[in-house]
Amino acid sequence: MNRFTLERLEDNLFRGQTEANGQRSIFGGLVAGQALLAASMTVSEDRPAHSLHAYFLRPGDIRVPVIYDVDRIRDGKSFTTRRVNAIQHGRPIFSLSASFQVEEEGGRHQNTMPDVPEPDSLESDESARMRVVEQIPEQFRGAFLRERPVEFRPVTPKDLFAPESREPLKRFWFRVSDRVTADRMTQRALLAYCSDFGFMGTAMQPHGMTFWQSDIQCASIDHAMWFYDDFQVDEWLLYDCQSPAAAGARGLTFGAIHRQDGTLVASVAQEGLMRLRPSAKPV
Template sequence: MNENPTPLESLLDLLDLERIEQDIFRGYSRSAVVPRVFGGQVAAQALVAAGRTVPPERAAHSLHAYFLRPGDPGAPIVYQVDRIRDGRSFTTRRVVAIQHGQPIFHLSASFQVHEDGLEHQEAMPPAPDPESLPSADELLPKHADRFPDPTVIDRLQEARAAVDLRYVEDPPFLTAGVRREPRSQVWFRTRGELADDPLLHVCLATYVSDMTLLDSVLLAHGRGGWAVGDVVGASLDHAMWFHRPFRADQWLLYDQQSPSSSGGRGLGTARIYTQDGALAVSVIQEGLVRVPRA
């Protein structure tokens, strides 16, 4: 084992679950310092667990998940896989993530043997070249004065250390107090090359998909989010559809918007495109978005 792993190697190690029974796996968290486990981590690990019980020629084409309880980053997570169905074309798996004897996350995933069919897609929206945009490492330290908690930048950078994430426009935590159109775009790719394993690329996109999806909800109301302390939020449910092959170590455009927020919840919808314009993934998430009481 590498004694000085890169952030990407550490993330890949996080996704390399330990098999403790035929359909039972164990995973760990990146840090025991943060207050709760990052939702994208749990979703990605659960998809890894599901995928390891499926023949490799069957690719993940969708997932539907609920976040039930906050995860404890100081404790291992056990993933129990239920083999719901193995058909001629489709395979369905259900995964429950358990900590301290209670379910914290539930995922259903479907896998399919490749087949040809009708083809069309929504066109990729305009976006600047990702290489023309500053990385998060360049962007965040310039705005340290905007964060009341000096540890926020460190936490943001740690969460994104394995991923090169580039905002097309300033993220909500840098423009708090200014209402904007409920739409945001980021480019992302891993900081290093990945193996030619389609499940790995899908799982890494799942990991990143929970980082910024509700930003568009915050933009509509001029809120900066947890980073500046003007919103309390958490992911509630998450769904993804994987339309076409892609590589998570090549630039992907995450185009996000929010059609609605109400009842203390906000809805984010998104499309993920490859740099050459192929629609790779569709994403929908509802999250808790509460304004703290004075």
């Protein structure tokens, strides 16, 4: 995951490299993860990130690096706050606020992890994709077949070419494919990156929509995360995603990320655009 080695240009200015993803714009999770990492690089290591709130403002240009401008809003006794603008071509494409906290002991509780099959008993997403590659429209085939740095094992796989209405619930195991020897701040930045994969599709399920339909326009609008415990992104994590509502061509999804031992390590929330293009709207 060499995309998570940022170049420091100035005390509060960093540069991150983009990655080819088979699409015209940068994957939103990459910008979110790099922005959190940039913020973390201006904070003491004994204050891990505990939350982030962000907006996706413009599509990112895959051809050029991203500049991260960090604003050191506050350094308090227990909490530190940072604001980050991700910039390309002189304009912000993404805005993030993140909070960091000195570690403290306190009351603790969590929801129970769902009872699902272990990842080793499930088919990998890559294997499933290879079985249906000939059915992918040519304009999407490059993105569909690209090598992914994250491995997925869906608990309830679905047929991309015969979409059916399903309850707005999705569960899958995931992990970074390569061995990751990184500090805590990089682990949390990598989890922010991973958290954007497949998440928004949960809200599309009741409507029989998929990302591979040419008549659907999809984009992340905002993203929020809360971190509770440590983890390794190269070890299996369960993503439990549920969408409580969709309206106005937008879908809202909540997610819980658990370690394999059942410990809740993060919560996620995102609203995304799920728009039928004009030619696809009912007459």
